[in-house]
Amino acid sequence: MPDTKENLHDAHNLILTNTGWEQLLECKKIFLQNNTIAPKEYAGIRLEVAESWLRSHDLGVNPYKSSLAEHLNSNEIAKILAENKDLIGITKAVFIDLKIKDIMTSNYALYLFDKNGVLLSHEGEKIKLISEDHPESSIVGQVWSEATVGTCAHVLSMHLKKPVYIVGPEHYCTVFQNSCTSAAPLTNEDNEIIGYLVVSYHIDFPLSHDSYYLSTYPLGLITAMAVAVENKLRFTKSYQLLKSAHHMQEVILSVIEEGIIITDNRGKIITINKEVVNIFNTPEEEIIGRTIDRFLGPQIGEAVRNNETIDIEEASCSNNHDKSYLVLIRPLDKHGNYPNGAVLRVNPMEMINALVTNRTGAFATYTFDKIIGKSNAIKETISLGKRFSLSNENILLTGESGTGKELFAQAIHNAHRPQGPFIAVNCAAMPRELIESELFGYEGGSFTGAERRGRAGKIELAHGGTLFLDEIGDMPLEVQAILLRVLEDKKVMRIGGHIYKKVDFRLVAATNKDLERMSHENLFRSDLFFRLSILSIQLPPLRKRDNDVEVLANYFIAKYCAKIKRKAPLISEEALEVLKSYGWPGNVRQLENSVIYAVNLAQGDLIQCRHLPESLYAASHPTADNYREPIDMTGNYTLENIYKIDVMEKILIENALYKTRNNITKAAELLGMAKSTLYRKAKELNINMGTFKNSD
Numbered sequence: 001m002p003d004t005k006e007n008l009h010d011a012h013n014l015i016l017t018n019t020g021w022e023q024l025l026e027c028k029k030i031f032l033q034n035n036t037i038a039p040k041e042y043a044g045i046r047l048e049v050a051e052s053w054l055r056s057h058d059l060g061v062n063p064y065k066s067s068l069a070e071h072l073n074s075n076e077i078a079k080i081l082a083e084n085k086d087l088i089g090i091t092k093a094v095f096i097d098l099k100i101k102d103i104m105t106s107n108y109a110l111y112l113f114d115k116n117g118v119l120l121s122h123e124g125e126k127i128k129l130i131s132e133d134h135p136e137s138s139i140v141g142q143v144w145s146e147a148t149v150g151t152c153a154h155v156l157s158m159h160l161k162k163p164v165y166i167v168g169p170e171h172y173c174t175v176f177q178n179s180c181t182s183a184a185p186l187t188n189e190d191n192e193i194i195g196y197l198v199v200s201y202h203i204d205f206p207l208s209h210d211s212y213y214l215s216t217y218p219l220g221l222i223t224a225m226a227v228a229v230e231n232k233l234r235f236t237k238s239y240q241l242l243k244s245a246h247h248m249q250e251v252i253l254s255v256i257e258e259g260i261i262i263t264d265n266r267g268k269i270i271t272i273n274k275e276v277v278n279i280f281n282t283p284e285e286e287i288i289g290r291t292i293d294r295f296l297g298p299q300i301g302e303a304v305r306n307n308e309t310i311d312i313e314e315a316s317c318s319n320n321h322d323k324s325y326l327v328l329i330r331p332l333d334k335h336g337n338y339p340n341g342a343v344l345r346v347n348p349m350e351m352i353n354a355l356v357t358n359r360t361g362a363f364a365t366y367t368f369d370k371i372i373g374k375s376n377a378i379k380e381t382i383s384l385g386k387r388f389s390l391s392n393e394n395i396l397l398t399g400e401s402g403t404g405k406e407l408f409a410q411a412i413h414n415a416h417r418p419q420g421p422f423i424a425v426n427c428a429a430m431p432r433e434l435i436e437s438e439l440f441g442y443e444g445g446s447f448t449g450a451e452r453r454g455r456a457g458k459i460e461l462a463h464g465g466t467l468f469l470d471e472i473g474d475m476p477l478e479v480q481a482i483l484l485r486v487l488e489d490k491k492v493m494r495i496g497g498h499i500y501k502k503v504d505f506r507l508v509a510a511t512n513k514d515l516e517r518m519s520h521e522n523l524f525r526s527d528l529f530f531r532l533s534i535l536s537i538q539l540p541p542l543r544k545r546d547n548d549v550e551v552l553a554n555y556f557i558a559k560y561c562a563k564i565k566r567k568a569p570l571i572s573e574e575a576l577e578v579l580k581s582y583g584w585p586g587n588v589r590q591l592e593n594s595v596i597y598a599v600n601l602a603q604g605d606l607i608q609c610r611h612l613p614e615s616l617y618a619a620s621h622p623t624a625d626n627y628r629e630p631i632d633m634t635g636n637y638t639l640e641n642i643y644k645i646d647v648m649e650k651i652l653i654e655n656a657l658y659k660t661r662n663n664i665t666k667a668a669e670l671l672g673m674a675k676s677t678l679y680r681k682a683k684e685l686n687i688n689m690g691t692f693k694n695s696d
């Protein structure tokens with residue numbers, strides 16, 4: 001038997017001679033002629049090659065075929081190419097790099113196969129080993145497996161799972177007879193084979209030199225190249241993972257609607273989300289790299305440097321007194337090479353304030369459309385309110401109690417700054433000593449009982465919205481002075497504080513007092529009165545609102561019955577007459593309360609006079625003179641004309657005041673009592689004397 005082992009398979013360097021080549025050819029010839037002879041018995045054929053020949057034969061491969069392999073269809077090819085896009089790109093890049101460095105010389109051709117032997121790409125020297133009827137362009141997508149092309153380098157590499165070389169006649173198909181090929185498997189990070197790299201070059205036989213030095217260089221080259229491709233692939237994958245993790249982190253940070261800042265351990269800002277750009281109103285490039293102190297002040301900077309955990313801290317920066325922020329700090333542990341630092345969550349105080357006031361129910365629900373009334377008086381007032389609400393100026397609402405001043409304040413707010421907070425303060429309901437701190441706020445520990453952290457005042461909370469000061473006539477003079485300054489400077493300083501904060505709010509003040517008269521009597525600051533009364537709206541009393549009593553009564557009945565889930569009763573003509581003819585000193589509020597009373601008293605579907613509150617019914621009870629002689633003095637009493645004494649007293653006094661247009665002297669005379677008694681009784685019976693000033 002020919003023995004080519006000596007010639008071909010010297011440990012690392014392979015000497016190929018014409019004789020050796022011929023012996024190999026002979027071996028192959030004998031094998032192909034007589035397949036029953038096991039090639040294992042040929043001493044000159046490597047065992048793994050011989051076994052592959054046998055498998056190729058058993059798989060029915062035609063060794064003389066010129067048509068090389070099966071082709072996948074175009075859809076399958078497109079799919080496989082897409083799946084291996086990175087691998088193909090990286091292989092090409094490595095190949096070009098090796099070519100530039102002259103490591104891959106021009107007589108080498110390079111092939112890339114997927115793990116199943118599908119040819120993915122080829123580079124370099126025109127492939128001489130394929131037959132002419134298969135142009136180069138069409139070989140991508142061919143399946144080169146042991147079953148289709150028989151023994152060749154990558155097929156054996158597939159079998160042995162290691163780098164392999166194959167010399168000329170060792171290839172099973174004669175079409176490869178003049179090639180020397182080396183193949184190396186490519187593995188992924190999990191050590192799974194993902195493809196094969198093959199380098200091939202052409203050898204003409206007989207050899208030009210008698211002895212041909214067949215170096216293991218191509219095998220080493222393809223093995224090293226496989227390592228380079230694998231490394232690059234892993235690097236690309238890690239980079240893509242990192243990039244997508246970074247992108248995901250960016251997306252997460254961008255959907256968080258609060259400012260997120262990451263600093264290093266010296267307080268230098270490393271990363272921010274987009275919200276921070278909005279909060280600081282500064283471009284990102286002017287934030288990154290600066291210290292946190294610059295934006296949130298040195299106290300926050302120190303906390304970061306000291307690795308402190310801070311839950312809620314109000315911070316304002318020395319560069320930017322107008323703004324304050326709520327800051328939460330979490331220190332970051334040292335991680336690998338990364339030094340420790342901190343994550344800060346930042347929210348503008350005004351946003352927190354708006355949230356808190358919304359949550360605590362201090363928000364304006366009324367709009368001008370919801371103000372009920374068809375009378376000219378109310379329509380004109382609404383149109384004035386709408387016009388005034390367009391400007392930024394302060395507005396003064398005057399009018400008797402219950403005429404809807406708070407309603408108007410809410411409607412003005414909603415027409416102008418519906419997004420901002422609506423902060424309502426009732427100056428009469430608050431103790432004098434509290435009103436100042438309530439309005440202007442205080443710094444921590446500024447007086448006994450003050451909270452440690454201090455508290456923002458209602459003026460600060462109203463920033464970006466409306467401050468509604470109800471019953472402003474009851475505001476202490478010293479507080480009026482501070483308020484005036486705030487209105488003039490548009491900035492506020494907390495009690496015990498030393499920093500002014502800019503505030504932007506619209507003041508709507510309301511009163512049922514005569515502020516002008518009060519200012520003459522030095523009970524109200526005239527400068528504040530002038531400032532407030534530039535735009536003032538006088539709300540009409542109900543008795544001057546034509547048919548609004550009927551409209552409002554029906555509206556309140558429907559509203560109340562919807563609430564208690566009961567069919568709304570009608571109002572009898574007589575009862576309606578009573579409602580219409582009543583003076584309504586308590587205005588709309590009194591009307592609303594009266595109809596609620598009547599709905600509750602009436603059992604059926606009709607509200608009658610007897611269902612109305614006593615005071616109303618009594619006031620309009622048919623007598624000769626409703627104002628002067630409402631009581632039958634003849635002793636001819638019926639159950640219907642007996643009333644409680646205090647009700648009678650109230651009716652008599654109200655009627656006298658009504659008739660005399662609040663002329664106390666005359667009213668007292670009519671009632672036959674001293675003026676001082678009249679004052680006392682009016683106070684006891686809760687009669688608002690000012691109400692009757694303009695009575696017709």
Ligand SMILES: Nc1ncnc2c1ncn2[C@@H]1O[C@H](COP(=O)(O)OP(=O)(O)OP(=O)(O)O)[C@@H](O)[C@H]1O
Pocket residue numbers: 370371372373399400401402403404405406407408470510511512588589592
């Ligand atoms: N035009 C209106 N349409 C619907 N409800 C109204 C109207 N006017 C007043 N009201 C109702 O009357 C009541 C009193 O209104 P509001 O509190 O605004 O009056 P006010 O003038 O501010 O009273 P006070 O001076 O006593 O504070 C509220 O319950 C309000 O809902």
